[in-house]
Amino acid sequence: MGEIYGALAMFDTPEQIVEAARRVRERGYVRFDCHTPFPVHGLEAAMGLTRSKLPFLVLGGGAMGVLAAILLQWWTGAVDYPLLIGGKPYFAMEFATPVTFELMVLFSAFTSVFGMLALNGLPMLYHPLFNAEIFARVTDDKFFISIEAIDPRFDRGHTVEFLRSLGASEVVLVEE
Amino acid sequence: MSTVSEQMTRPRLVLGEQTYHTITEAISKIVEEKTPREWYIAFGITGGMTVMLGAMLAYLVMTGIGVWGNNIPVGWAWDITNFVFWIGIGHAGTLISAILYLFRQKWRTSINRAAEAMTLFAVACAGIYPLFHVGRVWVAWWLFPLPYSQGMWPNFRSPLLWDVFAVSTYGTVSLLFWYVGLIPDLATLRDRAKSKIKKFLYGVFSLGWRGSVRHWRHYEIAYLLLAGLSTPLVLSVHSVVSFDFAVSILPGWHTTIFPPYFVAGAIFSGFAMVMTLMLLARWAYKLENFVTRVHLDNMCKIMLATGTIVGYAYATEFFIAWYSANKYEQFTFMNRAFGPYAWAYWIMISCNVISPQIFWFKKMRENVVVMFIVSIFINIGMWFERFVIIVTSLHRDFLPSSWSYFKATYVDICTFIGSFGLFLTLFLLFTRFLPIIAIAEVKGVLAHELHQHGHGAAGSHGGKH
Numbered sequence: 001m002g003e004i005y006g007a008l009a010m011f012d013t014p015e016q017i018v019e020a021a022r023r024v025r026e027r028g029y030v031r032f033d034c035h036t037p038f039p040v041h042g043l044e045a046a047m048g049l050t051r052s053k054l055p056f057l058v059l060g061g062g063a064m065g066v067l068a069a070i071l072l073q074w075w076t077g078a079v080d081y082p083l084l085i086g087g088k089p090y091f092a093m094e095f096a097t098p099v100t101f102e103l104m105v106l107f108s109a110f111t112s113v114f115g116m117l118a119l120n121g122l123p124m125l126y127h128p129l130f131n132a133e134i135f136a137r138v139t140d141d142k143f144f145i146s147i148e149a150i151d152p153r154f155d156r157g158h159t160v161e162f163l164r165s166l167g168a169s170e171v172v173l174v175e176e
Numbered sequence: 177m178s179t180v181s182e183q184m185t186r187p188r189l190v191l192g193e194q195t196y197h198t199i200t201e202a203i204s205k206i207v208e209e210k211t212p213r214e215w216y217i218a219f220g221i222t223g224g225m226t227v228m229l230g231a232m233l234a235y236l237v238m239t240g241i242g243v244w245g246n247n248i249p250v251g252w253a254w255d256i257t258n259f260v261f262w263i264g265i266g267h268a269g270t271l272i273s274a275i276l277y278l279f280r281q282k283w284r285t286s287i288n289r290a291a292e293a294m295t296l297f298a299v300a301c302a303g304i305y306p307l308f309h310v311g312r313v314w315v316a317w318w319l320f321p322l323p324y325s326q327g328m329w330p331n332f333r334s335p336l337l338w339d340v341f342a343v344s345t346y347g348t349v350s351l352l353f354w355y356v357g358l359i360p361d362l363a364t365l366r367d368r369a370k371s372k373i374k375k376f377l378y379g380v381f382s383l384g385w386r387g388s389v390r391h392w393r394h395y396e397i398a399y400l401l402l403a404g405l406s407t408p409l410v411l412s413v414h415s416v417v418s419f420d421f422a423v424s425i426l427p428g429w430h431t432t433i434f435p436p437y438f439v440a441g442a443i444f445s446g447f448a449m450v451m452t453l454m455l456l457a458r459w460a461y462k463l464e465n466f467v468t469r470v471h472l473d474n475m476c477k478i479m480l481a482t483g484t485i486v487g488y489a490y491a492t493e494f495f496i497a498w499y500s501a502n503k504y505e506q507f508t509f510m511n512r513a514f515g516p517y518a519w520a521y522w523i524m525i526s527c528n529v530i531s532p533q534i535f536w537f538k539k540m541r542e543n544v545v546v547m548f549i550v551s552i553f554i555n556i557g558m559w560f561e562r563f564v565i566i567v568t569s570l571h572r573d574f575l576p577s578s579w580s581y582f583k584a585t586y587v588d589i590c591t592f593i594g595s596f597g598l599f600l601t602l603f604l605l606f607t608r609f610l611p612i613i614a615i616a617e618v619k620g621v622l623a624h625e626l627h628q629h630g631h632g633a634a635g636s637h638g639g640k641h
Contacts, residue, residue, distance in 0.1 A: 021389075033389060035386055035387040035389070036387050037196060037364075038616040038619040040389070040623070041624075047389060054394050055397065073332045076332070083331070085333055088333050098416055099332060099337070102338075105409045106348060108401070109352050109402060110352070112401040112402055113398060115398070120391040120394055120395070122383045122384055122385070122391070125380065130386070136367040138367070138386065139366075139368075140367065140368075141195065
C-alpha cells in the first residue's frame with residue numbers, strides 16, 4: 001500500500017451518520033468530511049459547519065449587474081451615440097428598469113453558480129476517495145465519513161477502530 | 177415538527193416499498209437500459225419534423241419573409257404567436273422548479289427535472305421565430321449592444337430590446353438552474369456507468385461531485401438563491417413579452433392588464449404541456465410510483481385556477497373596452513368575438529375557459545385519459561389566445577381600405593410543426609441520456625417521509641442489494 005489519504009467509513013442511515021459526525025468532531029478531528037447521496041438534515045450542524053458565505057458574493061454580483069446595466073444604457077444612449085427617438089429622453093430610469101432588472105438577475109445567477117463551484121473547488125475530476133470501491137455507493141444509498149491522514153489526531157489503527165466503534169458497516173483505508 | 181393529524185392525512189409522494197437504492201435503480205434504469213425500439217421510431221418521426229424545420233428556415237432565408245403569410249397590416253402573425261406560445265410553455269418549468277421550491281412544495285421533486293428540461297427546449301423553439309423574423313438573420317447579433325463599425329447601439333427605449341434581454345437571461349438562468357440540479361444525479365450515473373465512454377462523459381459533466389457535506393452546504397444555498405432569482409425572473413419575462421404589445425398604442429394591445437394576464441396564461445399553458453409530457457413519460461417508463469395521483473391532482477388544480485384567471489382576464493378586457501367608452505377599443509373587441517376571426521376566438525374560449533372547469537370534479541382529476549385530452553385542449557387554446565390577440569388586433573387597423581384577412585401559408589404551418597419536432601427531439605434525447613426525475617431530491621423526500629411515518633431507516637429494510 002502506498003501513501004494513505006485517509007480512512008473512509010460507510011454507514012447505512014442518515015440518523016447514524018449525524019450521530020457519527022458529531023462524535024468524530026467531539027473527538028477533536030478537524031480534517032474530516034461527510035459524504036451523502038442527498039443533503040441530510042442536521043448534518044452540517046453536527047459537523048460544526050457555519051452557514052455558507054455565498055449569499056454575500058451573490059449580493060455583490062447582483063450589484064455589479066445593476067451598475068453594468070445602468071452604465072451600458074446611459075453611455076450608449078446618452079453619451080456615445082445619442083439618437084432622438086419619439087422625443088423621449090436619452091436616458092431615464094423608467095425605460096432602463098427592465099434591462100437593469102434582467103442583468104441583475106443574470107449576474108447574480110452567474111455568481112451563485114460559479115461562486116458555488118469555486119467555494120467547493122469544483123470541477124475536480126480526480127479525488128483519492130474515488131479509489132475506494134465502496135465509495136461508488138455515495139451517490140446511491142450509503143453515507144460516508146472520511147478522515148484525512150494529515151489530521152493531527154489521525155492514527156491508522158486508532159482511527160479505524162474508532163470509526164468501527166461508531167457503528168460503521170465498513171471501514172477502509174484509502175490510498176492517495 | 178408536524179402535528180399528528182398532518183401525518184395522518186398528508187398523502188405520501190413516493191409510493192411502493194422504496195429504499196434509497198430502489199429509487200436510484202428505478203430512475204437510472206431508464207437511461208441505462210437498451211434503447212427501446214419505440215424510442216427509435218419516435219425519434220425518427222420527430223427527427224424528420226426537425227429536418228423539415230431546417231428546410232423551411234433555409235427556404236425562408238434564401239427567399240425572404242414573404243414566404244410567410246404575414247403582410248401589412250398583419251405584420252406579426254404565426255411567427256410571434258409561436259414565439260409567445262413557446263415562451264409561455266417554458267414558464268411552468270421555472271414555476272415548478274423555483275416558486276414551488278420556495279413554497280416548500282415537496283411534490284415538485286418528481287416533475288421538476290422534466291419541467292425544467294421542457295423550459296429549455298421551449299425557449300430554444302421560441303427563439304427561432306423572432307430570430308428569423310428579423311429578415312436578415314445573419315445580422316441578428318445587432319440586437320445585442322456590441323461595438324461594430326456603424327457605431328450605433330440598440331434602442332433601449334424599445335420593449336423589443338427589453339425582450340432580447342429578458343429572453344436571453346431567462347434561457348441562460350434556466351440552463352444554469354437545470355444543470356446545477358443535475359450535478360449530483362450525473363454523479364450517480366457516473367458511479368453506475370459500465371462503459372468507459374459513459375464514465376468519462378458523466379464524470380466530466382458531474383464535475384467530480386462526491387457528495388461532500390462541505391459541498392452540499394454551498395450547493396443548497398446556491399440552489400435556493402437560483403430559485404429566489406428565477407421567481408421574479410419568470411414573472412418579469414412574460415411581463416416583458418407582454419410589453420411588446422402593451423407599450424404599443426394599438427387597440428387590443430394597449431392595456432395595463434397584459435403583464436399579469438400573460439403570466440397567468442403562461443403558467444396555464446406550461447402546466448398543460450408538463451401534463452401532456454409527464455403523462456406520456458409516466459406511461460412509457462412506468463413512473464407511477466414517482467409521478468403519483470397526488471402530483472396529477474395538484475397539476476389539475478393549478479390548471480383549473482390559472483384557466484379561470486385567464487377567463488377572468490378575457491372578461492375584464494371586454495368590460496374595460498365598454499367602460500372606457502373608446503370606440504376603437506370597443507370595435508376591436510366586438511370584432512374579435514364576432515368578426516371574421518370569431519372562430520378562433522371561440523376555440524380559445526372553449527379550450528381555455530370551459531374545458532378546465534371539468535377539474536372541479538374529483539373523478540375527472542383522477543382520470544388520466546380526461547387529463548390528457550384536456551391538457552391537449554389547453555395547449556391548442558393557448559396557441560389560439562396568442563393568435564387572437566395578435567392577428568385580430570392587427571387585421572382591421574385604423575384605415576378600412578387596408579383591412580385584410582391573414583391566411584397562413586404552408587411555410588408557416590410546416591415551420592410550426594417543425595418546431596414541435598425540434599422540441600420533441602430534444603425531449604427524447606433528454607429522456608435517453610439524463611435522469612428524468614431528480615434522484616437526489618426524491619431521496620430527500622423519502623428520507624423525510626420515512627422519518628415522519630416512523631418507518632425507520634430506509635437502508636435497513638429490504639437492504640440486501
